Amino acid sequence: MTDPGVVVRDRRGQVSGVARRIPATLVFIGVLLVLGLVSEALWRPLADGPWREWVAYGVPAFEQGRFWTPITGTFFFSQPWFYALIPVGFAGFAYLEFRRGTRVVLTYFWIGQLVAIVVAALFFWLFAMTGWPWAQMQAGALDAGPGSGLMACMVAAIALVPTPWRVRGLFILLAGLLVATLFGGRLADAEHLLAAVAVLVVDRPLRLRKATIREKRLIAFVGILALGAITVLVALVPTNGPFGKTQPLSGSIGDVLFDVVVILLIANGLRRARRLAWLVAILLGLVNLLAAAIVLLLVGAGEQDDVTLVLGGDPSTEIATAILWLLMIAYLIVYRGAFRWRRTAKLGASPRPDADEVRQQLQAHGGGTLSWMTTWDGMRYARTPTGIVAYQVHAGVAVALADPIGPEDGRAQAAADFATMAEEAGLVPCFFSSQESTRAAVPDSWRNLIVADDTIVDLPGLEFVGKRWNSARTAMNRATREEMTFRMSRLVDESWGIKAQLRGISEMWVGDKSLPEMGFTLGTLDQALDPEVRVALAISPNGDVDGFLSWLPVYGADGVVRGWTLDLMRRRDGGFPPVMEYLLGSSALHFRDEGAQFMSLSGAPLAHEYPPDAGPIAVLSDKLAEGLEPVYGFQSLHRFKEKFHPRYETLYLLFRDESDLTRIAAALTRAFLPGATVRQFAGAGLELVRGKS
Template sequence: MTQDTASSQDTRTTTPGPRPWPRRLLGVVRRIPSTLILVAVILVFGVATQALWTPFAKSPAWDVLAYGLPAFTDGRWWTLVTGSFVSSAPPVYIANLIALWGLVWLEYRRGWRVAMAYFWIGQLFAVLASAMLLWALSFTGSPWAIAQAQLLDVGWSGGAFACMAAAVGLFRSPWRVRAWLALLAFVFVALLFWGAIAELEHMLGVLLILFVDRTLRIQRATVREQRLIAFASMLTLGAIEIIVLLLPTNGLFGPTTPASGSFGDIAIDIIVILLVADGLRRARRWAWVVSIVLASFNVLSGAVVVLAIALLGWNDVGDAINGDPSLSLATSGLWVAMLIYLLWVRHAFRWRRKGTLGLQPIPDLAEARDVLRADGGGTLSWMTTWEGNIYARTSTGLVTYQRRMGVALALADPLGPEEGRAQSVREFITMAEHAGLVPCFFSASEATKAAVPAGWSSLVVADDTIVDLPGLEFTGKRWNSVRTSLNRAGREEMTFRMTRLNDEPWGIQQQLRAISEMWVGDKGLPEMGFTLGTLVEAEDPEVRLALAISPQGDVDGFLSWLPVYGEGGVVRGWTLDLMRRRDGGFGPVMEYLIGMSAVAFRDAGAEIMSLSGAPLAHEYPPNAGMIADLSEKLADALEPVYGFQSLHRFKEKFHPRYETMYLLYRDETDLTRIAAGLTRAFLPNATLRQFASAGLDMVRRPG
C-alpha cells in the first residue's frame, strides 16, 4: 500500500444513507404484532388487579389467580393462564418485560406462530414441571423442596426464558455457544443460590428448549473457543464466590447469611483465579495445571464437608469451618463442573510459550523468495519478504505473519501452489489457535476470504487499484490529466529513469533520503511498516525505482515498484509502494512518474500495474451500515496525518479496476486485540509520545 498524498478534487458521488431510525423502528414494530398484543394484555391485567402499583402477593386475588402445587391440588387449573399475565410486585414487571426480548427476536425472525408456540409451551411446561418436581422432591425430606412446594407464584418468565433459549439458538457461531453457556450458567447458579420457584421455572424452561432444539453443540467448538469458555468460567466462579459471601442466599442447600463463608478459602480462590485466568485464555499449560489443582482442592473440600456432615451433623460442621456449610456445598458443586470441563478440554492447553507456528523445519527468507518465484503470488506478495515477517510452514505452502499483542497477523494470501492456498489458510488458523494466538488475515483477497471457516467475519480494508497494461494508451478525454502532465514534463525537459536504488550514484541516493526524511518529519509519526515500505525495502535489487529528474539534476519525485511474480519465475506485474516528491519541484510529478512507469512496464511485457490500496478509502454501497460509518469516521480522523482518501482519489485518474482487500477475523470480540496488533505492526517503533502528539493533531484539525 502506498503512503503519500496527492491533491485532487473530491470526485466521489454521494450515496443515499440508511433509512431514518423512525422508519426502521416502525418496520420492526410491524413484524412483532403478537408480542405487542401480549404486552398489552399483561398491562391490562396489571391495571385490573392493581399489580402495576401495589404488590400482588398481598392482594385477595392472589389465591385465585396464582399458580403452583397448592392451586393444582385444589383444582384451580385456570391459574395456568391467569397467573401468566401478572407479576408479583411492580419492580418485577420491569424485569419480566425486559425478559421478553427473546420473544421479540423469535417473532421477528420466525413469525408469530413459532414465537407464540415457544412461549406458551415453555410457560406451561415450566409451571407444571416445577410443581411435579417439587411434589416428588418433597417426599425425600428436602427442606427446600417442602418449603417451595407450599408456595404459589405468578409471572410469565418461564415462557420468556424458553424464548430466550430458542432465540439464542438462532445466533450465529460462535455467539450461539457463548450465549447458551451464559444462559445455562445464569439459571443454574440462580437456582443453586437463590432457589425460589421462579428460578426452578426458568431452569426447566431453558432445559426444555435445550432438549428439543439441540442447538448447543459445544463439542464442535474450536480450541480457542474452549479456552475462552474456561477463561470466562473461571472469572465467573470468582465473581460468584464474592457475591454469595456478601449477599444472603436461600438455594438448594439452605439459607446463608452475609459473611457466612470462609474468608480465607475465598481469598485464596480469588487470588489464584486472577493469576491463572489470562493464562487459560492464552493457552498456557501452567495455567491449566494450576486450575486443575485449584478445582480439585475445592471439590475435595466439598467432599470432606459432606462426609463431616454425615458423621458430625450440620451445626457442628458449621462451627468447625467457621462458616455455613451450605455455601461450601454449593460452590463445590460448581467446581465439580469446572474440573470436569478442564479435563475434557485438556488438549486445548498444550502450548508452551516458546513454541513456534507451523511444521518443521522453520522456513527462512530465502525459501520464501524461492516459493514466491516458483508459484507466484498476488500484488502484495513481495511485501511478505520484508524484515519483521516470519513464516509458518503448512502442508501445502507458507503463511507470512507477524506476532503482535497476542495476535497472529497473516499478511496477504498464503504462498505456494494456488490449489493449496485454501488448505494453508485452514492449517494456519488451527496452528494459531493451538498457540493461544488470535488468527487474522490482513489485506487478503477474495480467494482467502472464501477459504476461512464458515462464520468468520470480514472488514474491507482497502481496494487494490489495478491498471491492465496490454494495449494501454493515454488517448481520449478521460486521460486528459495524465496526458497533460506528460506533455508538460516534455516542455520542461524533465527526465524519467527506471533504475535500482543501489545502481544510482551517491548524490542521487542522498537526495532520495532527504526527500523521504522530509516527508516523514511532516507526519509526527515514524514511517509505517507491515504493508508500507521504506527506502530500506527499496534497496532490494528486485525492486525498481522510477525517478523524475529536473534539468538541473534535482530529483523532483520518485516511486518504488515491487515485483509481482507469476508461475515459473516470470514477473507479470509491478506494485507501487513508495511515492515521494520534493517540495517546490515539478507540479504533476506523480502523474508523470506513474504514466511513464506504465509505458515502461507495458513495453517490457508486463500484464498489470497495481497502484496498491489506500486504507480506509473503500467505496461502500448504500445502506452499508455501521461498518461503513465507522470506516468513514476513522478515515476522516487519519486524513490530516496520512491522506489515505486523497491518495485514493488521486489514483482514480488512472482509471483502474478494483479488487477488494479484507481483514478476516473470527468474530467481533477479537477486534480490539487485532486493532492493537495492527497498530504495532504498522508503527513498531512509535512511542507513546508520538501517538499522543498525532492524536492531538487530529483533534485540532480545522473543520
C-alpha cells in the same frame, strides 16, 4: 433535502410492518396489563389480593385440585415491579415470533411454561418427603407469571443468533439461571432453569463439541471469572439455596481471598491456552471439592455445629460452590485439548520456511499485488501442507499478510490451516489485505472489513490520449520541455550519490510527520535495495533527483513478472512540481513496453466507495479517513491515483468476530508503527486536533 413528512411516513410504515409480524407479543402484553389492572396486581402484590388462591400455581394448588392454575397463573405477575420488566422479558418472545412466526413462538412458550411448572411441582413434592428443608419450603410455595415460557422463548431466540454469539449467549444465560437456583433458590428460579434446560435438550443448540478451540477457551475464561465473582458475591450477600441459608460475611474471608487471587492470576492464562493455568484451575477446583466433601461428611455425622464454628458460618455456600467447581473441572477435563499451548511452540510444520524460500515460491507459483511484501524483514512464516503463510505477531494476534503463498489450488486450505494453527497456539488469527479468494477460504462464521481498494492500471494498449489523460500527458510534456530525465533502474545498481539523494529525500519526508515511517505494507529504502525491486527516477537537468518511485514485482504462475506494485513515492521539496504524475506516467509506458499486464498503485486505505445502504461500517470508514487525513493524507492520495483511472480490487481484513477487533487494532498499530513512542503518538494526536480546527 429529504422531506420530513416522507421520513415520518417511512418510519410509521416500518413500525406498522414490525407490529404485523408480532401479533402474539402485542396481544399477550395487552392481556397482562389489562388483567393486572383489573386484579390490582399492577400496584400491589398478588399475595395481598383475593386472586392468588385461584390463579397461582405450585404444589399446594395441585394438591387442592386447582389444575387450571398453570394456565391462569401465566397471565398474572406475583409482584408489581415485574410489570416494569415486560420489555426485557418479552424481547426473546418478540424476536422469535418475528423470525419464525406466531405458531412457533406460542409452541415454545406454552410447552416451556407447562413443562417447567409441572416438573418443578413434581420434583419438590417428591423430595419434600425426604425431609430436605429447601424442597419442603418450595413445596409449600406458590408462583405466578409467564417467566418460564418467556425463558424457553429466550433460549430459542438466542439459538437463532449466528455463531459464535449463540454459544456465548446460551452459556451466559444458563450459568445465570444455575447460579440463581443454587444461591437464590426460589420456586421461580428452579422453574426458569427447567424451561431453559428443556429447550436445550430438545433443540440442542448448545453443541460445545462443535465449538471452535477459541470458543472453548473463552467459555473457560468466562466461567472461571464467574466463579470468582460468585465467591465474592455469596460472601457479601445473604443466600437461601438448596443447601441452606447464609448471612453476609459469615464464611472464611481467607478462603474467599485465596480463591479470588488465584482465579485472577490464571483467568487470562486459560484464555491464552496456557497449560499451567489449566492445571492450576484443576487443582483449585479439587481443593474446593475436597473441602466440600469434608463438610458433607461432618454434617452427615451430625457435626454441623463444629463445621459452622470452623468455617465461621453456614456450610451451605461451600457445598453450592463445589457444584459449580465440579462442573468447571468436568469441562476443563473434557476439553483439555484446547489448552495445549507451549511457550516454545511455533506456527507451522518443519522445516521452517525463510524469505529465500518464499521468493522461490512466488517466482514458481505467482502471487498477488502485495505478495512480495511478505519477503521483507520482520515476517514470520508458517508452513502448511499446501502452502506458506507470512505473518507477524503483535499483542497476541497472528496477523497474516495478504494471501497464502504456494500453488494456487492449495492456498484456500493453507488459509484454513493457518487459522487453526494460530488458535491452537493461543493466538488470535486474522488476515490483513487479503483478496476475495482468501475471504472465501476462511470459515463461514468469520467477519470481514474492507480495508482498502487495490488500484490497478491495465497496461496493454495504454495510451495517454483524450481528455481523461490530460493530467498525465501535461506533466510528461512539461517534463520534456524542462529537460527532465526518466530512468527505470535498480537502486542496488545506482551510484553512492544517487542513493544519498534518495535517502535525503526520504528522511526529509519522514521528518515532516508526527509519527515515524510506517512499515508492514509500506516499505523503506532498505526494501528498495532488493535486486528484484525497480526504482523510477526523475532527474533534473543539473543531476538532482527530484522524485522517485519503487516498484515491487508481481510474478505469475509461469515464473514471469506480470505486473508491478507501487511502494515508495517520494519527491524533493522545491523540485519539478508534477513529478509524481510524470514518474507514474513514464513508469506505465515503460512497463507496457516490457510486456507487463498491469501496474498496481497499491491500496487506497479508507477510501472504498460503499453503497448508500452500507450502514455503520461506511460511516466508521469515512470518519477514520477524515480524522487521519491531516497525518497521512489517505483521501488526497486516493484522489491523486484517480488521475490514472484505475480499476479497483477489494482488500479485506478477515477476522473471527467483533470481539477480536480491539486486539487486532492494537496489533496492526504495532505492525505499522513498531518503533513509535508514546510521545510520537501524542504528537500525532495534536496534529489530528489541529487538522480539525
